[in-house]
Amino acid sequence: MKYSIQRTILSGAGIGTAVILIVAGFLAYSLFGGLLRHNFDDALLVKARLLMTLTEEGELDDGTWGIEFEFAEEFMPEFSGGESPEYFQLRYHDGLTHEYSDTLNKSDLPFLALTEPKISFSDLMLPNGKQGRLVHIGFVPQIPEQEERSPERLANQKSMIITLARERETLENNLTNIRRSITGFSIFTLMFIILLFWRVVRTGLSPLSEIRQQIDGIDANDLSRRVGLTNPPSELEGMQSQFNQLMARLEEAFLHEQQFSADVAHELRTPIAELKSATEVALKWPKDFDLAHRTLIEAQDISDQMTKLVEYLFALARCETDKIVVNLESIDLVALVDHLTRVFGQQAANKNLTVKKIQPPGALVSSDSTHLEMILANLISNAITHSPTGSEIQIVISMDQNTFKISFSNEAPALLDSDLPLMFNRLWQKDRSRTPSDHSGLGLSLVKAFAELLGLTTNATLSEQKSLTIELGNLKKSTAAD
Amino acid sequence: MKILIVEDSPRLRRSLVEGLSRLGLTVDASGEGPEGLCLARSTDYDVIVLDIMLPGMDGLTLLKRFREKKTNTRILILSAMDQVPDRVKGLNLGADDYLVKPFAFDELHARILSLYRRAHGQSSDRIKNGKLTVDTALKQAFFDEQPLPLTPYEYSILEKLSSSRGRVVTYAQLEDYLYSSTKFVSRNALEAHVSSLRKKLKQVHLNHILETRRGFGYLIQ
Numbered sequence: 001m002k003y004s005i006q007r008t009i010l011s012g013a014g015i016g017t018a019v020i021l022i023v024a025g026f027l028a029y030s031l032f033g034g035l036l037r038h039n040f041d042d043a044l045l046v047k048a049r050l051l052m053t054l055t056e057e058g059e060l061d062d063g064t065w066g067i068e069f070e071f072a073e074e075f076m077p078e079f080s081g082g083e084s085p086e087y088f089q090l091r092y093h094d095g096l097t098h099e100y101s102d103t104l105n106k107s108d109l110p111f112l113a114l115t116e117p118k119i120s121f122s123d124l125m126l127p128n129g130k131q132g133r134l135v136h137i138g139f140v141p142q143i144p145e146q147e148e149r150s151p152e153r154l155a156n157q158k159s160m161i162i163t164l165a166r167e168r169e170t171l172e173n174n175l176t177n178i179r180r181s182i183t184g185f186s187i188f189t190l191m192f193i194i195l196l197f198w199r200v201v202r203t204g205l206s207p208l209s210e211i212r213q214q215i216d217g218i219d220a221n222d223l224s225r226r227v228g229l230t231n232p233p234s235e236l237e238g239m240q241s242q243f244n245q246l247m248a249r250l251e252e253a254f255l256h257e258q259q260f261s262a263d264v265a266h267e268l269r270t271p272i273a274e275l276k277s278a279t280e281v282a283l284k285w286p287k288d289f290d291l292a293h294r295t296l297i298e299a300q301d302i303s304d305q306m307t308k309l310v311e312y313l314f315a316l317a318r319c320e321t322d323k324i325v326v327n328l329e330s331i332d333l334v335a336l337v338d339h340l341t342r343v344f345g346q347q348a349a350n351k352n353l354t355v356k357k358i359q360p361p362g363a364l365v366s367s368d369s370t371h372l373e374m375i376l377a378n379l380i381s382n383a384i385t386h387s388p389t390g391s392e393i394q395i396v397i398s399m400d401q402n403t404f405k406i407s408f409s410n411e412a413p414a415l416l417d418s419d420l421p422l423m424f425n426r427l428w429q430k431d432r433s434r435t436p437s438d439h440s441g442l443g444l445s446l447v448k449a450f451a452e453l454l455g456l457t458t459n460a461t462l463s464e465q466k467s468l469t470i471e472l473g474n475l476k477k478s479t480a481a482d
Numbered sequence: 483m484k485i486l487i488v489e490d491s492p493r494l495r496r497s498l499v500e501g502l503s504r505l506g507l508t509v510d511a512s513g514e515g516p517e518g519l520c521l522a523r524s525t526d527y528d529v530i531v532l533d534i535m536l537p538g539m540d541g542l543t544l545l546k547r548f549r550e551k552k553t554n555t556r557i558l559i560l561s562a563m564d565q566v567p568d569r570v571k572g573l574n575l576g577a578d579d580y581l582v583k584p585f586a587f588d589e590l591h592a593r594i595l596s597l598y599r600r601a602h603g604q605s606s607d608r609i610k611n612g613k614l615t616v617d618t619a620l621k622q623a624f625f626d627e628q629p630l631p632l633t634p635y636e637y638s639i640l641e642k643l644s645s646s647r648g649r650v651v652t653y654a655q656l657e658d659y660l661y662s663s664t665k666f667v668s669r670n671a672l673e674a675h676v677s678s679l680r681k682k683l684k685q686v687h688l689n690h691i692l693e694t695r696r697g698f699g700y701l702i703q
Contacts, residue, residue, distance in 0.1 A: 262563065266535065269562035273583035274493040280587035281501035291500065298493050 005208070006201050013197040014190070021186040032178050040171045041121050044135045048164040051088055055160060057141040065153075067092075067141055067160065069099045078166075079103055085128065087165040093138070093158055103127070109163045114138030126165060131172065134165035207236050211243075223251035256425060263427035263441065267309055271302045278302075312442040316426065319449040326368045326453060330478040333363040333397055333404060336373060341395070344380050352390045359397040364478035365404050371450045376406070378443040379470055383410040386430075386468075405473040412468035420460045424448040444470075483598050483618070483641070484508040484659045486525070488518030488541065489533045489560065498531070501587055506621040506634060507594070508660060515539025522548050525658050527555050529597045531590070534561040534572070542575055549576035556597035560585070595619055602645040609644045611702065614688060616644045625686040635660060636679040643692065643702040652699040676700060 051071070060066040069090055073079065078086040079101035089100040089109045097108070107127050112120055118138040126132035140159050143149055207229050214227045226244045229236065275298075282288075282295035318324050341348075341355050348355055365372075383393045387410040394409040414430060422428050429441040447470075451458045457473040485502065489495045490513045499509045510525065512518040515536040522530055522544070530548075534541035545557060558579040559572045569580045578600070579593050595607060595618060602609075607619035615624040616637075623630040623640050632640065642659045643651055651659075657672055680692050693701045 265564065266562040269564075269583045270491055270494070273562070273585060274491055274497070276584045277494055277501070277587050277590075278497040281497045281504075284501065284587070285504060295497075298497075302493065 006205055009201045010194065010197055014194050017190055017193045018186075021190055025182040025186050028182055029179060033175050036171060036174050036178075040133065040168065041135070044121070044133060044164060044166060045119065045137075047086070047166075048088075048135050048137050048162055051090070051164060052137055052139050052162050053142070055090060055139075055141045055162070056144055057157060058144050058147055067098055071099065073102070084167055086167075087126065087132075087134075087163075089163045091161045091163070093161060098160065109134060109165055111163070112136045112161070114161055115159050123168070124165060126167060130167050130169060132165045133168040133171070134163055137162050137164075207231075207233055211236070211240070218247075223247060223254055259428075260426050263429075264313075267427060268306070271306050275299055275302045309442070312446060315446060316442065316449055319446075319453055322453075324371070324450075324453060326371065328366050329369055331365050331367055331369050331372060333365050333406065333475065334359045334361065336369075336376060337395055337397070337406070340373070340376055340380050343377070344384055347381070347384050348393070351384065351387065353384060353387055354392045355395065356392055357395045357397075359395070360399060363397050363399070363404050365475040366478040367454055367456075367475060371454055375447050375450050375454075375456075375472065378447050379408045379472070382443050382470075383408045387411055388413060399477075402477045403473065404475040404477065405471055406475065407469050407471040409467050409469040411466060412462065413466045415462055415466065415468055417462055420462060423460060424458065447472075483528045483594075483638075484526070485510070485529045485531060485594060486518070486521055486527045487511040487531045488515070488522075488536065488544065489513065489531070490536050491533075497587075498590070502591065502594070505591060506638070508638070513537075515541065515544050519544045519547060522555070523551060526655060528601055529556045529558060529594050531558050531560050531594070532577070534559060534563055534568070542572060545572070545575050545577060554601065556601045558590075558593055558597060560590070609641075609647075611644060611647060611691070614644075614683075614691065616641050618645075625688070628686075630682060630686065632679065632682060633675075635675045636682065639675055639679055639700075640702075643700055647702050650695050650699045650701045656699065 054070045056068045056070065057065065058068050060068070067090075071079075076086075078084060079088060081103055085103040087101050087103050087109060089104060090098045091111060092098060093113060093115065095111050095113065100106075100109075104127060110122070110124055112122075114120060114136050115138045118136075120136045122134060122136075124132050124134050138159055138161050140157050143153070143157075210229055211227055214225075218225050226247060227240055229240060232240055278295045278298050282292050285291055337357060337359060341357065345355075380393075380395075387393055391411045395406065396409070397404060397406045419430060423430075424444045424447070426445040427441040428444070448458050451472060456475060457471075459471045459473065461469050461471070463469070483506075485507050487495060487498050487502075487509060489498065489511070492513060495511050495513060499511050502509045510521055510527070512521055513536075515538040517538075518532070518536065519539065532541045532545060536544070541559065541561070545559075548555075548557075553576075556578045557576065558581060559569075559577045560581050560583060561568065561572070562583045564582040569582075572580050578597055581590060581593060598618065599607065607617055609616040609618065613626045615627070617624065618641060621634075621637055621641075623632055623637060638660050639656065642656060653669060653672065657669075660672070660675075676692070676694075683689075683691055691702055693703065695701055
């Protein structure tokens with residue numbers, strides 16, 4: 001059976017309550033039953049002692065010494081019969097009967113040779129066939145005060161045993177009633193407590209059921225739904241907000257993944273479509289050599305573009321799976337920036353861009369030269385591509401204690417603040433049409449991935465004047481060891 | 483047949499214009515959404531081949547805005563977006579067909595012809611008018627199953643008039659049909675092509691099939 005909080009609490013409460021009730025019932029039964037038995041035995045004993053006081057050792061009518069039993073039936077009719085007859089038998093210590101009640105009808109009660117002052121209780125089957133209880137008392141008959149109490153007589157006194165029995169049906173009935181009352185009360189209490197717990201647990205767990213229902217309603221294709229309890233308990237408030245935050249992150253990741261898949265599909269389908277269409281058209285007119293020549297040139301361009309895209313994707317994949325080796329060395333950051341601005345100089349000149357550099361001398365950093373050059377080349381290329389014609393690009397190197405940072409600023413009139421968190425995403429492009437160009441939208445993703453690999457930080461800010469600044473920080477100052 | 487291609491990939495656009503033009507279609511092309519919408523609204527195209535992800539205005543918006551004004555032009559969406567919801571959305575917005583990139587050039591051509599036939603209520607590539615047959619797939623006219631030696635312009639005039647049989651095709655419509663928006667051609671040149679076509683039809687004793695409605699245009703009965 002499946003684990004359930006409600007069932008666990010209910011079964012725990014049920015079993016616990018049942019154990020408590022059984023123990024309490026047992027104790028109550030023992031207490032009340034014991035008390036009733038004790039009272040019954042006390043009453044039996046009192047009666048037996050009364051009979052005992054009726055027994056005297058004195059001079060008999062014939063002048064000999066013997067036992068006199070002053071019993072008057074008219075005062076104790078229960079020994080003659082009736083609805084609840086009682087039984088007694090007075091015997092000498094050797095078992096010889098001196099006197100017995102009429103109710104015994106000459107039969108014997110069980111005998112136990114007791115000496116004074118022993119008392120013994122036991123159960124028995126009465127002559128009338130009912131269950132009974134009897135008491136044996138061993139005693140020495142009293143000697144009337146007026147009679148002689150010589151040491152010799154006292155020494156020769158024989159002990160007697162009085163046995164008294166009466167029905168114990170009333171006692172058993174009372175005990176049965178007590179047992180039934182305790183059992184009934186226990187069952188009722190158990191049911192009541194289970195019902196009470198069921199109500200309480202159900203009410204207490206209702207927010208969980210509500211959450212479960214709401215979560216059940218969340219479709220994998222629509223992650224925009226959130227959990228909202230009508231009256232959230234304090235214990236679940238944190239869980240609800242954390243779940244909703246998790247859903248928000250999941251939705252964002254899912255949308256990114258969806259967007260990435262769509263972008264990859266577009267980035268791959270479009271050049272394949274270009275290639276397929278161009279070659280099929282060329283093959284339709286195979287004797288048109290000019291068309292064939294143009295098609296071959298286009299095919300080469302397309303394959304170059306796809307090669308670049310695939311290399312970028314592979315580089316990202318390698319970077320994300322930590323399969324890239326980092327070789328730290330001392331790098332002159334200023335010299336590297338100068339070199340790259342020369343490499344991209346023609347591109348900048350084509351757009352009539354001014355590249356302004358603010359860099360302190362001797363900016364030696366410890367990093368991997370190949371990866372750092374790739375990062376900086378991407379940032380410069382990105383700035384040149386997206387700067388409006390005739391604008392200025394600023395490259396600033398600054399030092400902060402033991403680290404350097406380098407920033408690239410360019411005008412970005414179309415960029416919005418909301419674009420900043422997205423621009424490092426794989427294949428993100430401001431132009432949602434993804435019109436084919438040399439930039440696939442992987443450059444900044446590579447920058448971020450490789451920066452993280454080198455332990456560098458990346459940050460993008462947009463000024464009110466629409467100037468985009470991408471900052472690469474935490475470039476460690478080179479030490480002698482490098 | 484006159485078609486418009488709105489596709490932002492210059493390479494794909496170039497190869498489609500090249501191939502479809504060589505197959506006898508009159509092709510206009512645009513790489514941007516707003517320009518594509520402007521062309522689509524200002525010219526009577528038989529078929530528009532439309533990409534979805536376009537700069538300036540996406541293809542679906544273009545389609546929606548175009549359909550607000552025109553309903554008779556057939557539109558084929560040509561897109562890299564291959565998911566069912568994308569196709570359903572495109573078709574629900576008024577596209578007549580949807581082709582996913584990458585595609586076979588011949589399939590695109592066949593679909594364009596199919597849309598053209600549907601636009602003109604034809605069930606096959608052959609438009610029959612007595613013994614005269616115009617095969618829009620082969621770009622060839624036949625009389626009594628014998629091919630007529632027509633130039634591409636003459637054939638296109640005959641195809642346009644045959645597909646609009648019983649209705650007057652204005653000079654402007656015929657000019658639009660024959661020439662792309664980048665070419666300017668004089669009315670005299672059009673009349674010369676019509677005159678030449680009429681002579682060739684007379685040679686097979688189709689003397690009165692092509693009528694001139696002076697001041698309006700031409701008509702095939």
